[in-house]
Every structure is written in C-alpha cells, then in structure tokens.
Amino acid sequence: MTGTVLSLTDxxxxxxxxxxxxxxxxxxxxxxxxxxxxxxxxxxxxxxxxLLMLMGGLERATSGEVSALDQDLGTMNEDxxxxxxxxxxxxxxxxxxxxxxxxxxxxxxxxxxxxxEKNAFPRAKAELEAVGLGHRIDHYPAQLSGGEQQRVxxxxxxxxxPPILLADEPTGNLDGVNGQAIMDLLFSLRDRDGSxxxxxxHAPELATRCDRVIRLTDGQIVQDQVRA
Numbered sequence: 001m002t003g004t005v006l007s008l009t010d011x012x013x014x015x016x017x018x019x020x021x022x023x024x025x026x027x028x029x030x031x032x033x034x035x036x037x038x039x040x041x042x043x044x045x046x047x048x049x050x051l052l053m054l055m056g057g058l059e060r061a062t063s064g065e066v067s068a069l070d071q072d073l074g075t076m077n078e079d080x081x082x083x084x085x086x087x088x089x090x091x092x093x094x095x096x097x098x099x100x101x102x103x104x105x106x107x108x109x110x111x112x113x114x115x116x117e118k119n120a121f122p123r124a125k126a127e128l129e130a131v132g133l134g135h136r137i138d139h140y141p142a143q144l145s146g147g148e149q150q151r152v153x154x155x156x157x158x159x160x161x162p163p164i165l166l167a168d169e170p171t172g173n174l175d176g177v178n179g180q181a182i183m184d185l186l187f188s189l190r191d192r193d194g195s196x197x198x199x200x201x202h203a204p205e206l207a208t209r210c211d212r213v214i215r216l217t218d219g220q221i222v223q224d225q226v227r228a
Contacts, residue, residue, distance in 0.1 A: 005164055005196045006032040006055055011064035013050055013219075024050045025219045028064070034163070037190060037197045039207035042216035048200040049168050051216065055198060056091055056166050057081040068164065086115055090157030090195075094169040096149045098141040098156075104128060105137040108156045115160065127155040131185060147178030151185065158189050165190065167199040171206060183209070 013025040025047045032038055032055075040048045053059035054066055057073040066073045069088055076084060085091070098107050105124050112120035128137050131151040141149055150170065157165060170186060171179035183206055190197040199206070207213050208227070215223035 003034050004031045005034050005069055006030070006198070007065075007067045008054065008061075009065045011054060011061045011066060013047075013054060013059060014062045023219055025054070025061075027220060028054075030214070030221065030224075032196060032198060034196055035194055036212060037187070037210040038199070039210040039213045040198065040200045040216065041202070041207050041213055042222075046216040047219040048216055050219075052166055052168055052198065052200050055164075056089055057085060058091070086111055086160070088162055088164055090160070090162040090165045092150075092153050092157045092165070092167040092170050094172045096141070096153045096173075098149055098152055100141050103138050103140055104133060104144065104152045104155075107141070107152055108159050111156060111160055124155070124159055127159045128152070130189075131155045145178075147174055147181060150174060150178070150182055154182070154185060154189065158193065158195070161193050161195075163195055165195045165197045167197070169200055169202065171201070171203055179203070 008028050008030045011025060011028040012023065014021050014023050028051065040051055042048055050059060054061055055068070057076065061074065071084065073081065102110070105121065105128065108127055109120040109124035112123055117123065125137055128134055131154055133148060133151055136144060136148060144152065167186065171182050174182060186197065187209060201207055211227055213225045213227065214221055
C-alpha cells in the first residue's frame with residue numbers, strides 16, 4: 001500500500017436542483033498522505049462538506065475517481081461502501097447523529113457489534129473512558145450536554161481504530177470551552193492511533209493546528225498550503 005491514503009482525480013459533483021443541475025465540486029485533484037492532518041476551509045457553500053462526503057463514499061462523484069487505501073470507491077455498491085467505511089473510516093458529524101434510545105455505551109459499541117466483534121462493550125467502555133466519559137456510559141444522549149454528546153460521537157468514530165478519521169465541523173455546535181476540549185481530543189486521538197485526520201472547519205485556530213490547509217471557493221480548490 002502506498003503512502004497515499006486518499007486520492008481524488010479530476011472529481012466533480014453535480015446535484016439536481018429546482019432550476020436544473022448544480023455543480024457543487026469541479027475539477028478536484030487531491031492526494032492525502034498517511035498520518036496527515038488536513039483542514040478543509042472556505043466560505044459557506046464552497047463545497048467543503050461535499051468534498052468530505054466524497055472522501056468517505058457518502059456521496060458519489062459524478063465525474064473523476066475517488067480512491068481510499070488504494071480501493072476505488074466508485075466501483076463499490078452501497079453495501080460494500082458501508083463495510084469499507086466500518087473497517088477503515090471514522091466519521092464525526094457536526095450534529096452528532098447519536099441514536100437517542102441507546103446509551104452512550106451502546107452507541108459507541110454499535111460499529112463493533114455490526115462488525116461482529118466479540119469484545120464490543122469492553123472496548124466501547126475503554127474508549128469512553130479515554131474521552132473522559134467513563135462516568136456517563138449508561139446515560140442516553142438527551143441526558144448529555146452538547147460537549148459530552150460530541151465526545152461520545154468521537155469515541156464511536158475511533159473505537160475501531162480506523163486509519164482515516166473524517167470530521168465535519170467538529171466544534172461548530174459547541175461553546176469555546178467545549179470546542180477547545182474537542183480540538184485537543186481530536187489531535188490526541190490522532191497522535192495515539194496514527195490516523196489520517198481530515199476535517200471541515202470554519203475555526204482558524206483549528207485549521208492552524210493542521211499540517212495542511214485546503215481552501216475551497218465555488219466548488220474548486222483555490223489554495224493548498226502545507227504548514228511549516
């Protein structure tokens with residue numbers, strides 16, 4: 001396997017709008033290396049989240065090629081994509097996407113259970129302890145603060161120790177203190193597991209902590225800066 005974990009070649013994404021087709025992404029060419037931390041930045045509507053979704057196989061490119069870990073995502077059906085993500089990617093959404101009738105422990109154990117892991121609950125408990133929520137494992141999402149819910153979502157994303165971690169505005173719904181805590185946690189988990197971390201962010205303080213910053217405008221990459 002090469003040192004490139006994600007590769008996008010001349011990728012475009014066009015979606016059907018009320019007034020006809022809308023080009024969301026155009027001519028995206030990008031390679032992401034193993035262990036890199038990458039921030040996707042740009043104004044609202046520039047295509048940041050759509051690009052992240054392409055990388056995770058959650059949206060399909062309408063042109064070009066997306067490959068992850070040397071696998072062409074465009075050749076996979078939905079079931080194959082779901083299995084690939086479960087084995088290789090952790091995804092953290094801004095709105096958390098926790099299952100409301102499951103406890104924190106059950107939410108974090110779910111990816112392992114789907115993968116038929118025998119020790120799903122002990123591993124989930126250890127991951128919740130790693131994010132400082134060992135005392136909240138039996139609480140439901142509605143009983144947790146926004147910062148706690150985001151930590152549960154992070155624990156769920158990294159419980160299988162995926163080589164690729166994707167995060168969409170991971171601090172966007174949090175206040176300053178909780179946002180800083182989640183930032184620190186993201187980078188500590190990346191250091192612990194050696195994952196490649198790619199995140200969409202409007203927060204300059206988060207982008208400046210990354211190895212590389214990609215800026216998008218109108219669905220195109222306009223800047224690719226490697227930080228010293």
